[in-house]
Each structure stands twice: as C-alpha cells, then as structure tokens.
Amino acid sequence: MADAKIPYSLNSKAVAEATYAWLHKRGVTIQEIAELVMLLQNKYYPNLTMEECVQNVEMVLSKREVQNAVLTGIQLDVLAEEGKLFSPLQDMIEHDESLYGVDEILAFSIVNVYGSIGFTNYGYVDKLKPGVLERLNDKSTGQIHTYLDDIVGAVAAAASSRIAHRKQAEREQELGLPQAPEDIEDAAKRLAARDGGTPK
Amino acid sequence: MADAKIPYSLNSKAVAEATYAWLHKRGVTIQEIAELVMLLQNKYYPNLTMEECVQNVEMVLSKREVQNAVLTGIQLDVLAEEGKLFSPLQDMIEHDESLYGVDEILAFSIVNVYGSIGFTNYGYVDKLKPGVLERLNDKSTGQIHTYLDDIVGAVAAAASSRIAHRKQAEREQELGLPQAPEDIEDAAKRLAARDGGTPK
Amino acid sequence: MADAKIPYSLNSKAVAEATYAWLHKRGVTIQEIAELVMLLQNKYYPNLTMEECVQNVEMVLSKREVQNAVLTGIQLDVLAEEGKLFSPLQDMIEHDESLYGVDEILAFSIVNVYGSIGFTNYGYVDKLKPGVLERLNDKSTGQIHTYLDDIVGAVAAAASSRIAHRKQAEREQELGLPQAPEDIEDAAKRLAARDGGTPK
Amino acid sequence: MADAKIPYSLNSKAVAEATYAWLHKRGVTIQEIAELVMLLQNKYYPNLTMEECVQNVEMVLSKREVQNAVLTGIQLDVLAEEGKLFSPLQDMIEHDESLYGVDEILAFSIVNVYGSIGFTNYGYVDKLKPGVLERLNDKSTGQIHTYLDDIVGAVAAAASSRIAHRKQAEREQELGLPQAPEDIEDAAKRLAARDGGTPK
Numbered sequence: 001m002a003d004a005k006i007p008y009s010l011n012s013k014a015v016a017e018a019t020y021a022w023l024h025k026r027g028v029t030i031q032e033i034a035e036l037v038m039l040l041q042n043k044y045y046p047n048l049t050m051e052e053c054v055q056n057v058e059m060v061l062s063k064r065e066v067q068n069a070v071l072t073g074i075q076l077d078v079l080a081e082e083g084k085l086f087s088p089l090q091d092m093i094e095h096d097e098s099l100y101g102v103d104e105i106l107a108f109s110i111v112n113v114y115g116s117i118g119f120t121n122y123g124y125v126d127k128l129k130p131g132v133l134e135r136l137n138d139k140s141t142g143q144i145h146t147y148l149d150d151i152v153g154a155v156a157a158a159a160s161s162r163i164a165h166r167k168q169a170e171r172e173q174e175l176g177l178p179q180a181p182e183d184i185e186d187a188a189k190r191l192a193a194r195d196g197g198t199p200k
Numbered sequence: 201m202a203d204a205k206i207p208y209s210l211n212s213k214a215v216a217e218a219t220y221a222w223l224h225k226r227g228v229t230i231q232e233i234a235e236l237v238m239l240l241q242n243k244y245y246p247n248l249t250m251e252e253c254v255q256n257v258e259m260v261l262s263k264r265e266v267q268n269a270v271l272t273g274i275q276l277d278v279l280a281e282e283g284k285l286f287s288p289l290q291d292m293i294e295h296d297e298s299l300y301g302v303d304e305i306l307a308f309s310i311v312n313v314y315g316s317i318g319f320t321n322y323g324y325v326d327k328l329k330p331g332v333l334e335r336l337n338d339k340s341t342g343q344i345h346t347y348l349d350d351i352v353g354a355v356a357a358a359a360s361s362r363i364a365h366r367k368q369a370e371r372e373q374e375l376g377l378p379q380a381p382e383d384i385e386d387a388a389k390r391l392a393a394r395d396g397g398t399p400k
Numbered sequence: 401m402a403d404a405k406i407p408y409s410l411n412s413k414a415v416a417e418a419t420y421a422w423l424h425k426r427g428v429t430i431q432e433i434a435e436l437v438m439l440l441q442n443k444y445y446p447n448l449t450m451e452e453c454v455q456n457v458e459m460v461l462s463k464r465e466v467q468n469a470v471l472t473g474i475q476l477d478v479l480a481e482e483g484k485l486f487s488p489l490q491d492m493i494e495h496d497e498s499l500y501g502v503d504e505i506l507a508f509s510i511v512n513v514y515g516s517i518g519f520t521n522y523g524y525v526d527k528l529k530p531g532v533l534e535r536l537n538d539k540s541t542g543q544i545h546t547y548l549d550d551i552v553g554a555v556a557a558a559a560s561s562r563i564a565h566r567k568q569a570e571r572e573q574e575l576g577l578p579q580a581p582e583d584i585e586d587a588a589k590r591l592a593a594r595d596g597g598t599p600k
Numbered sequence: 601m602a603d604a605k606i607p608y609s610l611n612s613k614a615v616a617e618a619t620y621a622w623l624h625k626r627g628v629t630i631q632e633i634a635e636l637v638m639l640l641q642n643k644y645y646p647n648l649t650m651e652e653c654v655q656n657v658e659m660v661l662s663k664r665e666v667q668n669a670v671l672t673g674i675q676l677d678v679l680a681e682e683g684k685l686f687s688p689l690q691d692m693i694e695h696d697e698s699l700y701g702v703d704e705i706l707a708f709s710i711v712n713v714y715g716s717i718g719f720t721n722y723g724y725v726d727k728l729k730p731g732v733l734e735r736l737n738d739k740s741t742g743q744i745h746t747y748l749d750d751i752v753g754a755v756a757a758a759a760s761s762r763i764a765h766r767k768q769a770e771r772e773q774e775l776g777l778p779q780a781p782e783d784i785e786d787a788a789k790r791l792a793a794r795d796g797g798t799p800k
Contacts, residue, residue, distance in 0.1 A: 010297055012772055014288050022286075064299050064765065065715035071289045072302045076272070078286075079279070086222075086278075088214050089271045097210050098564055099264050101516035102272045102306065108519060109305045112712050115665035116501035119508060123523010165664065168499055172612055212572055264565065265515035298764055301716035308719060312512050315465035316701035319708060323723010365464065368699055372412055410697055414688050422686075464699050471689045472676070472702045478686075479679070486622075486678075488614050489671045497610055499664050502672045502706065509705045 012064065019067040022074045026148055032132035033057045036156035039130055040121050041163055048163070056159040056166075063113050066155065069106045073147030081144045096139075096146040103150045110154035114161035122157035126150060212264065219267040222274045226348055232332035233257045236356035239330055240321050241363055248363070256359040256366075263313050266355065269306045273347030281344045296339075296346040303350045310354035314361035322357035326350060412464065419467040422474045426548055432532035433457045436556035439530055440521050441563055448563070456559040456566075463513050466555065469506045473547030481544040496539075496546040503547045507554035514561035522557035526550060612664065619667040622674045626748055632732035633657045636756035639730055640721050641763055648763070656759040656766075663713050666755065669706045673747030681744040696739075696746040703750045710754035714761035722757035726750060 023030075034053035042048050060066055079085050080093040092100040111118040129137050129149070136149035223230075234253035242248050260266055279285050280293040292300040311318040329337050329349075336349035423430075434453035442448050460466055479485050480493040492500040507526075511518040529537050529549075536549035623630075634653035642648050660666055679685050680693040692700040711718040729737050729749075736749035
C-alpha cells in the first residue's frame with residue numbers, strides 16, 4: 001500500500017525483475033528465446049555461440065520499452081485465461097482472433113528497439129513457429145499465449161538485430177577501421193567487469 | 201451465448217458496438233472527439249462543418265484495427281481503476297508513468313489507419329490537451345484514463361488525416377481533374393443512401 | 401513547367417498512374433504480386449481465386465500512402481543504379497547493406513494500411529523470397545532493387561490482410577449476422593457497376 | 601576507392617561522419633537541435649543544461665538507424681532542390697505536399713529509437729515549428745527541406761525521450777534504489793574518459 005507522504009516513484013529495477021519473473025511464470029526461459037536467435041542467425045555467423053545469444057536476449061530485455069510491452073502482453077494473456085476481460089475482447093484474445101492485431105503491435109514495439117532490420121526475422125519465426133513458439137501456440141493446453149508468442153518472437157528478432165549491429169562493429173575493428181561509437185554497451189560491460197560489478 | 205457445436209466466429213458488429221458502448225461508458229462522446237477534429241482542421245478548411253467532423257470520426261471508428269485498440273486500451277484503464285493489474289504494471293498505468301509508452305503505441309496504431317500524415321496532429325493535441333482531453337487528464341477524479349486520453353487524441357488525428365484526403369479529392373473534382381479512385385467510401389455512402397440503408 | 405498563376409495542386413490520378421507505370425518499368429507485374437498473395441493465403445482460403453488476389457493488390461495500390469512509398473523507393477533504387485546518390489548512401493543502397501533499414505521502414509508503411517495483422521506475412525515472404533522476389537534479389541543483373549523487393553513483399557502482405565478482412569465479412573454475411581460497416585469498398589464497386597462507371 | 605578484390609564492407613564511422621557533415625551542409629547545427637530539446641524539456645527538468653541537451657542529441661545521432669534516416673531524407677531534399685526526381689515525386693517533395701507522408705515515416709523511425717514516449721514531443725514541435733524549424737520551413741529561400749524539418753524535430757524528440765530515461769535513472773540513484781541496468785551508456789562514457797578515449 002502506498003504511503004500518502006511518499007510520491008509515486010517508479011522503481012526501474014522492480015520493472016526489470018517483474019519482466020523476468022513473469023516470463024518464467026508463463027513457462028518461457030531465456031535459453032529458449034536464445035535458441036530462436038541462434039536459429040535465425042547461425043547461417044550468417046557460423047561461430048555464434050549460445051552464450052552470445054543469451055547475452056543479446058538479456059540486453060533486449062533490459063530495455064524499458066521492451067519490459068513495458070512484455071508485462072502488458074502477459075497481463076492480458078493472464079486475464080484472458082482467467083476469463084476476466086469484457087466481451088468481445090475476451091473472445092478475441094482467448095481465440096487469438098485473426099483480425100485482432102494488438103498483439104502484433106506490441107511485438108512490433110519490441111522489434112523496433114534495434115531498428116527496422118528486425119521486421120523480417122520477426123515475421124519469419126512468427127510464421128514458422130519453431131521451438132518454444134510451437135509450444136506457446138498449442139491451443140490444447142488451456143493456457144492462453146496470444147500475446148506471449150508474438151512477444152517471444154519479437155524479443156528473438158530484436159536480439160538478432162542487435163547481433164547484426166555488434167558483428168559489424170567487430171568486423172570493422174578487425175579491419176583496423178576507425179571505430180564508430182556503437183560499442184558503448186560492450187564498453188559498459190568491460191567497465192563493469194573491471195569494477196567488479198555487473199551492469200546487468 | 202456460445203453453443204459448443206458452433207465454432208468461434210467473430211461478430212464484427214458486436215466489436216463495433218462494444219467500441220461505441222465503451223467510449224460512452226467512459227464518458228467520451230463522438231461530438232467531443234469531433235470538436236478536437238474541428239480545432240485541428242478549421243484553419244485549413246474554414247468551411248468544415250461539425251457534421252463532417254462527426255462523420256469522419258465515425259469512419260475512423262468503423263475500422264477494426266481502431267476498435268481493437270480502443271477496446272484493449274479502455275480494458276486496461278478499467279482494470280487499473282479497479283486495482284486488478286499485477287504490480288508494477290498496476291502502478292505504471294495508474295500513475296500514467298512517463299516511461300510507460302504502451303498507451304502511445306496503441307494510439308499510434310490508430311493514427312496510422314490514414315497514414316503517417318496524422319502523427320503531427322496527434323502529438324499536438326496530446327501536448328496541449330484541449331477540450332475532452334483536459335477532462336480525461338484530470339487526475340483528481342479517481343478515474344484512470346491513461347490509455348483513453350491518447351486513444352481519443354489519436355482518433356481525432358486519424359479523422360483529420362481522413363479529411364485531408366477527402367478535401368483533396370473534392371478539390372480535384374472541382375478542378376475537373378480525372379478522378380483518382382479514392383472516393384470509394386463516399387460512393388458507398390451514396391449507395392447506402394440510395395438503397396435506404398446506411399453503411400455506418 | 402509550372403505557371404506562376406496556377407497554385408500547385410496535386411493530381412491524385414497522376415500519382416496513381418505513375419505508381420503503375422514505374423512498377424511496370426522496373427519489371428514487376430500485378431500478376432506476380434498477386435501470386436505472392438495466393439501463396440500466402442490459399443491455405444487459409446482454398447477457394448481464393450487469382451482474380452481476387454489481383455483485385456486486392458489493386459486496392460492496396462490505390463492508396464495514396466502506398467503510392468508515395470512505392471514511388472519514393474523506386475526513385476532511390478533508380479538513382480542508386482545510376483550511381484547518383486552521395487556517398488555513403490550510394491554504397492548502402494547499392495549493396496543492400498544489412499544495417500540499412502530505410503527500405504524496411506517504407507515497406508512497413510505499406511503493410512500497415514490494413515493493420516498490424518500483415519507484419520507476419522511480410523516477414524515471411526521477405527525471408528523466403530519466393531517468385532518475383534527471388535528475381536528482384538538477383539544481384540548479378542546490375543539492377544538495384546533494394547527498395548523494390550521489400551515494397552513488393554509489403555504490397556502482397558497488405559493485400560493478404562485485406563483479404564482476411566473481406567473473408568470475415570463474407571463469412572458473417574453467410575451466417576446471416578448483422579453486417580458491420582466494413583464492406584464499403586465492395587459497396588462502392590457495386591455502385592460503380594450499377595452506374596456504369598468504375599471506381600478503380 | 602573500391603578495389604575489386606576487397607568485398608564491400610560498410611564503414612560505420614564514414615556513415616556517422618557523413619551524417620554530421622550533411623546536417624552542417626544543410627545549415628543545421630547540433631546547438632539548434634539542442635535548443636529544441638531544451639524548449640521541450642526544461643519545464644520538466646528546470647536544471648537541465650544546454651550541455652546535457654547537446655550530449656543527448658549526439659547520442660541520438662550516434663545510432664545507425666538515425667543516421668540512415670537522416671542521410672536518406674537529406675538526399676531526397678537535395679535531389680528535389682536540383683529538380684532531379686521523376687514526376688510526380690519531384691512535385692510532391694518540392695511542394696511538401698500535405699498528402700505525402702514519407703518524410704513523417706522517416707522522422708518516426710528516428711523518434712522510435714528511444715521508444716514511443718517521444719511521439720508527442722515530435723508532433724508538438726512539428727506543429728509549432730519553433731527555432732530552427734521555422735527557418736527550415738521558410739519556402740521563400742529556394743531551398744527544399746521537406747524531409748529535414750521533420751528529421752530535426754524527430755532528433756529533438758528522441759533526445760527528449762533519452763533525457764526522460766536518464767533523469768529517471770538519476771532520481772532512482774539519489775533515492776538509493778537498487779540500480780536498473782539502464783545507465784550503460786553513461787558507464788561507457790566513464791570508461792572512455794578513464795581510458796583517455798571518447799566514445800562520443
């Protein structure tokens with residue numbers, strides 16, 4: 001309960017933690033999302049490791065816009081599962097109605113955090129439903145993942161975009177090209193490692 | 201009532217009607233949205249009538265994408281008002297948290313139905329909060345309109361875009377230019393009028 | 401040449417005609433785009449005809465937002481082919497650089513005209529590059545279609561979304577459900593047919 | 601100069617430098633964009649300094665998606681100024697045609713890099729045209745800035761969003777809250793400063 005004297009102040013860490021907690025509660029592991037990333041990217045980067053995929057998924061999930069979309073989508077799934085939405089929204093989300101596209105809209109705001117280059121990857125996994133996406137789409141479980149399946153695909157697509165950006169930066173470094181200012185996140189990680197802390 | 205033998209089939213009319221019903225229940229009239237449109241457009245079209253503004257708002261509200269966004273947004277507002285969302289989503293929506301942007305994302309999907317030319321109008325009314333938007337933003341009422349205020353601004357912006365398209369078509373007709381195929385909606389209205397029915 | 405006395409007035413028909421003319425000049429037929437639509441939709445609608453696919457592609461192409469995106473994208477392709485862009489934009493478009501995503505952004509504004517439900521179809525064809533998209537991606541021809549391949553996929557995806565909307569309307573009519581106001585375009589076509597004209 | 605033996609490899613630094621060079625060539629200074637940011641944000645953060653505004657504009661401009669949009673937009677403005685686009689695209693861009701919205705679409709991809717919370721700020725400055733935007737909109741100069749004025753407003757809006765994110769992080773630090781992983785960019789700056797380099 002809020003104390004009237006303390007003005008509302010968002011706690012970003014609580015938002016980040018709730019994102020991880022809810023993904024877990026709804027049965028999705030970071031590892032599974034990372035596997036989608038590997039599926040999307042290993043033909044372009046044969047040396048890509050699962051560890052890198054996991055790390056890139058985590059960087060995507062560290063963004064507030066992503067956390068907002070994940071939490072909002074999962075909330076709507078959960079409420080639909082409990083039958084608590086008003087009609088006809090309840091029906092549309094419960095049945096993953098094909099003309100209901102708000103789930104795609106939220107997914108899109110996630111893909112977008114690393115730019116438009118992720119749109120294609122999103123559409124591809126959303127159509128083929130590999131790995132975890134197949135399970136999330138299984139309508140026989142009684143669970144409703146109308147939002148979550150799109151969200152998971154979108155996180156994987158955004159992580160793929162992030163990898164494309166970093167790999168380009170690495171290539172340029174290897175070529176001895178003057179460095180563009182894009183590797184700030186890696187820099188932060190190096191700093192954190194040196195300081196004994198961890199930025200994530 | 202659903203019969204187990206009848207597979208789920210979306211009833212578009214029910215979706216349309218729920219949209220109007222919920223706007224009404226949350227205290228927003230079509231007239232008020234039309235007033236925002238008039239405010240945005242009368243300096244460009246001095247002869248614009250309130251009737252035209254109302255009609256254009258109705259055409260925007262007849263789109264399924266718009267109805268989906270309106271219903272989803274209002275549902276989240278209502279649940280936040282009842283304190284039924286999980287934390288910290290409850291807090292973010294309840295306090296219209298400035299880093300929570302999913303409301304803007306839904307608003308954007310509405311603006312977009314008549315293309316990107318509506319973005320500016322949306323931002324403008326969302327900043328100035330004229331008319332109905334001021335009331336929806338009054339945090340002292342106990343009501344929560346985190347989504348609805350953005351949605352109403354977006355509907356007004358989309359209606360403004362629609363007017364811009366139709367006015368151009370009218371200008372070209374007056375100039376005796378060969379007609380582009382954009383006036384299908386008006387055509388539909390003429391047809392409906394002639395048939396004694398009404399398409400909206 | 402503009403006559404100083406005549407204020408600029410957009411001729412929508414000229415914009416529409418240029419869109420068709422430039423698609424043709426760049427080697428893309430409406431039929432080929434319709435084939436992508438058929439590929440995307442026939443598993444959902446086994447009775448879908450090529451004629452319907454063509455008609456839906458034409459309705460997508462009749463939208464000003466779509467025409468604007470098509471013309472702008474083709475213009476950039478043509479200028480890149482002629483080597484007339486400044487560096488490094490010339491290089492990025494010429495090589496369909498993977499970190500250059502403005503082509504996807506324009507494609508997206510096209511997909512969006514019938515809502516977010518088309519995102520998946522766009523990503524899917526953009527990844528698999530069936531039919532005309534394979535030809536447009538053949539880098540050995542000397543032609544540059546960095547924008548056009550995404551645009552063609554986007555038009556096909558938007559047409560698919562439009563079909564999903566109309567098929568739902570048809571299903572509801574067959575079920576004798578009260579009609580939602582979505583079939584205005586068909587109404588316009590019926591009106592035009594009756595009047596002996598054609599709205600398209 | 602391209603050597604046939606060296607495969608194309610994007611030089612990110614060249615893209616970044618071209619972005620700055622072309623903004624300068626088209627008469628826009630970072631200072632002026634920062635002034636728009638100050639105008640948008642100082643009522644929320646009275647202690648905001650011009651130096652912070654400049655720094656945030658620079659961080660926005662360091663993003664590849666932003667650079668791509670800036671360069672593409674300026675290229676189209678320049679070509680329109682030289683009369684080198686095909687008709688009717690030439691006319692639409694030359695006259696900043698109200699139904700031509702591709703400039704807004706590019707602007708939007710810029711605003712989006714720090715999420716949807718920037719949409720409102722974009723629309724607001726785009727409507728009011730303060731400062732540099734008024735000059736860019738002066739149609740009497742013979743210069744064409746159809747894209748650039750929207751781009752500049754979008755960069756300012758994105759920088760404003762970035763400030764909102766950082767200020768929240770600062771507030772949470774002051775409150776002694778556990779830190780969310782959002783300050784990686786600042787971390788990178790500290791690292792760079794310590795290493796004697798500059799991540800820009």
